[in-house]
Amino acid sequence: MKKITLLFAFAVMTMATQAQEIVERPVGAAQTGLISTKGNDGTGVYLADHFVIEEDVTLGNLDVMGFGSVDVETGGFLSFSDNVTGFNVYVFEDDNGTPAGDPESGGEVFKLEDISDANFTLVTEDENDPNAVKGDFVEIDLTAANGGTEIVLEAGEYWISAFPSVSTAPSADGRWNWLESDAPTENESKLIDPANLFGAGATSWLDISLLLEPGETWNATSWILRDETALSVAGNFDLAEMVSVYPNPTSDFVELNLPSDIEVNSVQLFDLLGKKIDVALNNNQIDLSSYADGVYMLNIETNQGKLTKKIIKK
16 A cells, blocks of 8 residues: 655644543644645545543533644745634544544534534634744534534444545645544544545545554544533532633633632633643732633632633633
């Protein structure tokens, strides 16, 4: 079989552990990515990652870590955000170690097609902030993307395929690369190229290791799946209702609004890659004015429990 160069290298920090995660696949040490993109003619190249659900669960948010194409002339990254027209999430049942379907022929348990930017957040490089994450990391509100209807996934073995729809050919400027993870999995990630765009004959799902150059390796893709309560309280839903953060989105300050009998012991702020951001709580306010625009997770520890709130800085 013809070997093809699919891997791109990319520098990125690894993901820190967050609570209430169903699946956690942090970015791997090799910091490489593989194409997973649907082009403007309806053809594409797709990855799929195996996972196991131990009990029925209502899905909440999905984070998918990747990056755009490399500009061969400058060596820099092309602006993926200029080319993305939507994002797609497919989940397939497992069929003896292979997805029981694919994004172009169907067979999925559920699919969310061409999710609009109203229901996902694209975190891109901030050229004015040398410390900002450089890449294209997608956070999707699965319930909102499903028209407000919650998605319940029964216990079982599944495969997830996630990819953008772009306004170019899949391998052109709109190409998006799904980052690798070192997390252990029962089955190696798969790749399918239904239209044989790369000429490697991968028109059905194949182990990625069969398509790489000698010396190249791949384990799993990088993504995090949370349940519907992940952005709330671990084991205490009432606390999430009593504590609010506003304004949200914000351009500068956020304020915690909470009853007088709830005391805040500490707060911690993380970006989407799990990097801890130094913040201070003063008179129940947090100053975010000096930080880059994007999505942050605020962990709040109180005298009545812990909770996590998502904050959008614009």
